[in-house]
Amino acid sequence: MANYQSIEHDVLVIGAGGAGIRAAIEAAEMGANVGLICKSLLGKAHTVMAEGGMAAALGNVESRDNWKVHFRDTMRGGKMLNNWRMAQLHAQEAPDRANELESYGAVFDRTPDGRILQRNFGGHLYPRLAHVGDRTGLEMIRTLQDKAVHTPGLQVHMECTIYKLLVNDGRVCGAVGYWRQTGEFVVYKAKAVVLATGGIGKSFKVTSNSWEYTGDGHAMAYLAGADLIDMEFIQFHPTGMMWPLSVKGILVTEGVRGEGGVLRNNKGERFMFKYVPEQFKKDYADTEDEARRWLDGDKTARRPPELLTRDVVARAINAEVKAGRGSPHGGAFLDIAAARSPDYIKRKLPSMYHQFKELAQVDITKDAMEVGPTTHYIMGGVRVHPETAESTVPGIFAAGEAAGGMHGANRLGGNSLSDLLVFGRRAGMGAANYAKNLKSAPALSQADVDATLKEMTAPLDRVDGENPYTIAQDLQELMQTHIGIIREEKEMQEGLEKLLKLKERASRVASNGTRAYNPGWNQALDLRAMLTCSEAIARAAIERKESRGGHTRNDYPDYDKELSKVNFLIKKTSSGEMGIRKEPLPQMPAELQELFKGESNATSQS
Amino acid sequence: MQPAKAETGTISRLMRVFRGDKNRSELKEFTIKQHPGMVVLDAIHQIQADQAGDLACRWNCKAGKCGSCSAEINGRPRLMCMTRMGDFEPGETITVRPLKAFPVIKDLVTDVSWNYEINKKIKPFTPKPKNADGTWRMQxxxxxxxxxxxxxxxxxxxxxxxxxxRDHDKKSEFGGPRFFVRAASLEMHPLDTADRVPMIKDSLGVGLCNITKCCTEVCPESITITDNAIIPLKERVVSRYFDPLAVLWHKITGLPKQPRGGE
Structure with a gap:
């Protein structure tokens, strides 16, 4: 049997983006001995790519803003499927978390009176996003990183991939993984585990996500017996780069639209005016003139329709392309040059300016960008308790994109960075309290450890198996085609069949070389999580026979009244199959229901 | 290397990629298919998928935002994700090597852990108290x-x-440009109260920098490292330790920091 290193922590945090680092800081400050696992180097996690900002009702730019308005925007954006309590905690606590980040050393852009500046974003009624140009995620991760390395009791483990959670007696007791640099195995013993592993975007062909985004936390929680929730809801960000092919999918921040960028089709028509859903009509401008006045600061004017929620804008671009009005490479034109001066664009959107100049040879201070939908975020995730972030398996906690419930059927831009801090902190607190109250950590099962190590070495022991890169590419092609932005029963059923065949092929995967820094072997091991999450997405998407938020079906284009009252839960059955069931939404208290008086979440979404 | 130009069609391109570890290494040749708009990182990924599954490289965002895929491309330190293949002449061989200043782990991956150790030595952000209204104001x-x-x-x-x-390997006496930038970001933070000048002089060894500005030239974020970070830090060290009037002022007032003018 392979050798392995043993390490013990009270709390093991898996994932070192915003949620993971914040959780680790909280748990360590509460006195727990904490291990923080980074799949890459510290500071390179996906949070670094977040651009637009962090939503928090600070009320610095618009004094009418408060947590109730933010809560209402979030629920409406999520098409009322959000866990109301998570959305409430998020809206209430986000301002404290933004101020706290400033106390850790973050340097946000400023208002004229010296406070944190806030910008407009899709679905947010008021300017709400604390930001640093278009590199807010970098600011967040660097600030947290520097805080973490100076927090006593917190140990960082870089370039370490966790493959499996160990469960004994129905409780988590540790995890098995490997060091990427050497390929050596490592077994962590832990009283509590926080999953902060991000999302699943790497299972799609066109994505803004990096190699790390293979759904490790989602899959490990599921395999450990936890519930997953809302897995059918995937956010296709409306503005990814389209051309050249090699950069297709790379994110173009919503900040471009927040700063006044407009969308046009190949006829030069500003098409978003045609796509305002009924329930949002009273909040959005219906003429170009009104939209312009809003941009110039006229408080009586309503917001431009480019600032509708991401699901609506992505579907609109898709519809324009389908009707033959798309850009040369199958997208739409996004123009900021007409709205703002070159100096302003370079100051507020420096990375976008740089990115288009370097990668597409387009000067966005002069010309329009070509953009189209890209897989960006999964709303679904590990089902957690709103206050403690604990999953349905004792000792397993989850936060950030790995957790589900907070964003319902569609996430608002800017609500992710705030989610990371609000629920990262809560998960760290929940895990530290759990670990403190646990009399003794459950013992590890040696048989489990041995079986896991055997499974992990298998791809290197095989000769003449399937190429792991080919399987990953086939999966990306499959998910993009069958379970993509617009879905249909027959296509999805075919997709599911193909998925099950792909799973079969993946069991014969082989990698050459040794275990030391071997991306082929690493890819082979990531396939299990990618396939598990893809299957969960497919099964949930087939079950939800309606269109809502990030789940759009050709065969069921409208909201369904009954389905507006339920979430779909995925759980491993006792026979090891993937089970799916409906769960009624938790009841929102009357005083919060008041905020939605006269609105229905059962009306059509387009 | 030529300035960027429009590319058409797919061409065949010879690449030479460093393979091996600290004990044994070679430049291995691979022929790849170069599509329009492709960057060097795409070529490395193509080699991984079709020819050498275990070729090691770091990458994350593929958009110049995470700083993972640093390498030396035809002798120039660059990000692989921001280096367009089309910027090289069609017949030119592209050679990719790992960063030279750090020990090789495998192929294009180097051991950069020393940088993380340096960062730990820098005194963290130490803000002054908030205003009476509970906020910090900064223009x-x-x-x-x-x-x-x-x-x-x-x-x-x-x-x-x-x-x-790179050439003198003074990692035990010197922090390097990255950490002067880091130290400067704290020293010039309007809310910060800590004194890092002794550390900048002694453990970061700012005096060893002889202002050749090579760091500024390669920075993909166009940070004017030498002029805006290193020189002002050198000035702080000089006035604290070597300017007789400032030394006297420091002794009398006991104030560790210089007035903020001139930054």
């Missing part, structure tokens, strides 16, 4: 300089190209 013009430093993506290209580290 945008006061933070413009600090925000420039905070654009750093920790790609370590500046560390790679710095003579003190």
């Amino acid at each position: 945008q013009y006061e933070i413009d300089r600090v925000q420039e430093f905070r654009k750093c993506i920790e790609c370590f290209l500046c560390q790679d190209v710095c003579h003190v580290l």
